Amino acid sequence: MKNQLTILLFFLLSAFSFSQNAEVKGTITDNSKTKLFSVNISIKNTTKGAQTNENGEFQISNILNGDYLLSVSYLGYKTKEISISIKNNEILNLGNITLYEGNEILNEVVIEGERTNKFSRKKTAYVAKLPLKDIENTQVYSTITNELLASQLVTNFDDALKNAVGVDQLWASTGRGGDGAGYYALRGFSVQPQLVNGLPGLTNGTINPANIERIEVLKGPSATLFGNAVSSYGGLINVVTKKPYVGTGGELSFTSGTYGLNQIFGDFNTALSKEDNLYFRLNTAYTTEQSFQDAGFRKSFFVAPSLSYKVSNKLSFSFYGEITQAEQTNPTFLFLNRSAPTEAKDLKELGYNNKLSFTSNDLTLENPNQNYRIEMDYKLSDTWQSQTLLSKSSTSTKGYYSYLFEYGILGNDTFTRFISKQNANTQTTDIQQNFIGDFKIASLRNRVVIGLDYFNATSTDNSTGYAFYGNITPEGGANGDNPFTSEVEDDLYPLSTAGVDGFLESQAVGNNKSKYHIYSLYVSDVINLTDNFSAMMGLRLDRFDNEGDITSPDDDYKQNAISPKFGLLYQPIKDKLSLFGNLQNGFNNVAPQLVGNPEDGPQQLETFKPERANQIEFGIKTNFFKNRLNATISYYDIKVKDRVIQDPDSPFNRIQGGEVESKGVEFEINANPIKGLNIRAGYSNNESKTTKTDDPLILNKRPLEAGPKTLYNFWANYEFQEGKLDGFGIGFGFNGASDRFVKNYTTTGNFIIPSYTVANASVFYQANKYRIGLKLNNAFNKEYYKGWSTINPQTPRALIANISYKF
Template identity: 40%
Template sequence: MLLPLHVMNSLRSPLIRQQTFYLKQILESLLVTIVLAISVNAQPNPSGIIRGIVTTIDGAPAQGIAVSLRNTSKGTIANANGSFEFRNMPAGVYIVEFSLIGYETSTAGAVITEDNPTADLAVRLDFSSRKLDEVIITSGGNRFARKESDDVSKMPISNMENPQVYTVVSKELMKEQIVTDYNSAFKNVPGAGIAEIRNQGRTTSISRGFATPQLVRNGVGSFTYSSVDPANLERIEVIKGPSATLFGSTLSSFGGLFNRVTKKPFDAFKGEVSFSAGSWDLNRLTLDINTPLNEDKSALVRVNTAMHSERSFQDAGFARNFLIAPSFSYAVNDRLTLLLDVEFSGYKATSPMRVTPSARGTARSVTELGLPYKLSFANNTINYSGQQYNIYGQIKYKLSPQWTSQTIVSRTRSSADGNVVGLTILTDSTLRQTVTNQDYPYYGTNFQQNFIGDFRLGPLRNRIVAGIDVYTLRATRNDAMVNMPALNLKKPGNAYNNFNLAKVSPLFATPAFTNFVSFNERTYSAYASDVLNVTDRLLLMASLRIDRYSNLGTYFPSADSTAGAFRQTALSPKFGIVYQIVKDEISLFGNYMNGFSNVSGSDFFGNTFKPNQANQFEGGIKLDYSFVTATFSYYDISVTNVTRDDPDHVNFSIQDGTQVSKGFEAELIANPAPGLNIVAGFTYNDSKYTKSNENIQGYRPTTAGPPRMANLWVSYRLVKGAAKGLGAGFGGIYGSESFQTNTKTFTFTIPSYTVLDASVFYDKPRYRIGLKADNLTNEKYWSYRLAAQNPLRVTGSITFKF
């Protein structure tokens, strides 16, 4: 007879648990003795394999777990995938032990015979990934190397099985570096460069020579028109290469995409509150609280909040924002799980500096221009306000042991209203300020239905995702622009003080505000992707997407007219191959990936344009071996169907342009000694227009960033002794010379940069204290929009954990 759950729980006394443990040991030892006695005269088979995957109770890979074979000297550590393997095992019965400091050892049995020489294990441990993180942080391990993701391929395949390249920036790394703003996290992404911050705080970074905006959250569309607060980030996933096959053209660039993965509830009461203060009046308070809502822990809630304020290092400029981000999950039963994830934030700030150089002067670089580094040419009264909400709902239903249904709805509103400022260089000595007053809200919806399978057809294992995707985006715009009188850019004098809201506001009485619908688009897609295990080491991937794009055009209410409406259909294939030289440790991979971008208009003869197409071929090697996780790859991206000026028909375009972007990428995450962790990356990118307008043909695109970039972070913490948890970090970023303008008639360069950072910290189970110095050498460097970057900045942080 089965007892009720509350009665069973009451019987679980320490004495009973101890007796059960001893009984389990006796039975396991008896089983080993019997099987060894039966097989004592058998010839050993030295070719057997014991392998498996270890996960936590919430399904995360249990990286860093010690795995050993009882009564032998064999032992290993589960890698970033939670995988382990023992080779050359004679036939017999083995007890596999799984241990982690501070927890009881778990065991599993494995049997190897001549008929079945491979034993596959799937072990789930009785603690959460959050608890595993805490143990790894205090005991060492390659704690920045956990790359496993359900979003990258929309199915559960490991990094070593995936023919695509991606980088993960974890919350642990962001904590160690005291990341208080979203853009600082990208210092850890090979090839991302200095963020291009647009008027309302939204961010664009570089991926493989292409400007890539922030449009993806938890694997689906979430258009963000204002800044992103990092307080609710579990990790940032940077997926490299054209990724339209699984994510569509509206969310990914030809270089890839950035996926923000938010924090989710887990099955224990935990929390932390953190305060950071630093240079330029930085004050930041964050709170993270997680708790089960009922006794059986089927209902969980987690809330993250942040309040942030700081001013610019320049004479004017500020940012103030808040974030509230609750997340709820409910396991209805062992098959059905519901998740609701919400973010709401408000933002008030001055717009970031953006400078447009002039070909009429003699200056050909930002250093030659001599714009004073600490002058903003702005005013704090001229600012804007932003607001955004992101609502993410997910229903997961286990249809069978092999199939899962995943239904996702994402809704977003992101807006900015107020005044933004731009600077235009007129001559070597003068500039003009331009102010745009606007109200600009975006409304986005993404519905996605996926069916995810893991099954066998004969001896072949198939992991497949098939889905449909509907994405809509609409934006209305009401704005006007005014120009201010020219002033001396090096010695502005009293004219500098005449730029304020009281002087600027009356100027908007003259120009008419333009009211129009600037974005109104719909995308309807279906896709499928299959990863086939030909053998346990050879994997093939084949994927295809069909995409129907409908742009309803720009609508002008004053004339009741619409311009630029069009529709296009595109196919996007993707293929990959992986061969694991050493199972789960060394993989050779290659891929063909496709991306596309919808194009409006037609040529002189009335032929409508087709989507731009990007085709990538890539090959490389991945390592997850011992203390090293690394990826080395070479890629070649060819872009076709690019429009260019029609040489025979003025004011018309033809669609035969081409562009190429190719290069090498390397990423290394290592733990060569207990407590020592290294994150490093290097990229080389060669981009150019191969067939285009004469003025840019053969030239590097300005949005491609520096051809060479590198990043490094090395940290060491004591893992033993009275000072355990005390550590320090050092690293930096490098970028070679790049271009703000690069044409046959005018070139304007941005110099190379080397920025060095350092930190010290003391991390204990109940608290954490940290001190970080960014830009130790006061390096002067600029973004693509010629925004001066921060000089030396010192930030201190204290965190209490409960």
């Protein structure tokens, strides 16, 4: 009997083994026959999948007999689905499979397996508005992946941007009307994050990282493809959100930490109809956090629904939304006065007690915010596709906003508080129509985007004026002496809504509404002159129509602008090493101004052409060792001209003669030298100065918006791959900056914020379904500051714990 059972078991195991020895294999290339590495291949409705090797080859083994649908997906390419039938345990060779480049819609399919270089994802359809690999793009950009953010337990947008080379916070999100989002220095110029999935998206508060797939920081003037409404001369920041994918899954996560941090996060993806290729994804987060100071908090609820519908192989639709309800106290920066001497020259002389907030939790701002986008993609032919995009944004501010300003009248480093009750709203609409082509003329490959763009912004402001509300000294003193009255006063100024409302009763409430429109046509073409040598050429025609105050035609004006772009790129080693150079352009619309001596009669309104910036840049990009070493080294020189200044021959005239120069070097490396170890490092050095101006205070000085001259960042993360420590990992990194001027004027003095280096460390355990992590931010409890004519203290040492479960 025992022998019979053994024989029966042997036959059963043999039959089971033989029933699963079938396999499918093939090779993946693009339409130029270039073999694609790390392409995802999955068998739908199973857990079977694979990725292509460096030769573009894949193999999926142990497949049961039956009929299947094979899904082939690669970021920036159109997903291809292939029906296969496995019979008689055969080895099915599909031969060569060609993927065609296209935009990112729902096709970031996730399969089991290890992706190399998790901190770098340098293929995107947004940077060039074309599906272009980084190594063949003449523009420099940094990407911050969600894997990098997860390894650092990032809970806010400011910490996420510390991973971008050459980016530094100027001041935190204030939540105030109009420009309440955070400001950042980039290549010597200030910029705010105003782009979501390549389209305008407003955020008066901070952006919630719960829905971030990656952040793309484009370097240099980028008006040719994106216009001037969402970019600066230093570049722009694009947030790429999470999108639906084929399958069902999700994640639940809870994070808690020092200073009252608690965040619960959920991510859920499912098919609403598999037969109709209709998929839905929902990301949501609720966050509460207090301040390290004596007062201050922020709480927010965030929800992001998204929907993808693939009607056919030619037509697909997508919808994305982000809805935030937030309430916070605004950070009360110390504003330094450029027009009056500052008594203190640095923090030691100032005697600043940075644990004081000079506000209360009774004075808050509410920041409801919504962003919505609809996308329709239609394949016109094998070489052309149509992309229609609609973006709507709305952001509001309601509540109390205050700031502290150094008038230099009362002495003893006294700062005067001003407060307003905010009630403002900004709404934007953007409509784009893009035609994207990939074709050959003679033997030259052309990748082209031709686009039409309409942008509208409408702002409504019903806020009160700013009222004097007492004085403070940085060490904690307070008095009620109004610097604008001759008598010495000692009134009380309680930091409560009742107290503030009483003082604001005498302030007028604004009734302001303004509007502007931008109409644009742009074209960009990447021409492969040879397999290794390409040129990029682009041009934008821009029509700016400013209505200003809609009740008055006096401030209306219109301007036309042309923005060119050109680049050359040579790959000595195809897809591994490229040498590039570019000429990029940015512009800014200039409002008309009154000129002429009033004694000679009425002044005349004079119009000006747009202010311009041109960048020359060259450098090297690498992609070595099967995508394990990505590096970019570049040198840039940006010259801004045509700034409106006072005519040196007449104080009543204005001319376009102001100039600013910003130049520097940047270096970024993303490496995966061995399995489990990922490294990211960056260094930047920027030289900026105002070279021509009518303001002697700033001539040949570094602009305050330029931030620190030197910035550097590093993060390394290692996860053990085998043995008793399998699944355990550690992370370590640091960020640093040179000292910076937050006041730098010839006659009224300087104020310097010192340099800093802040270290961070983490430990974690990661299993198949869950992850537990601990992160120590500012490990050595460094006291450091940031600012832009302001002094803004940063968070001391903080411990963060996280547990997450994937399903």
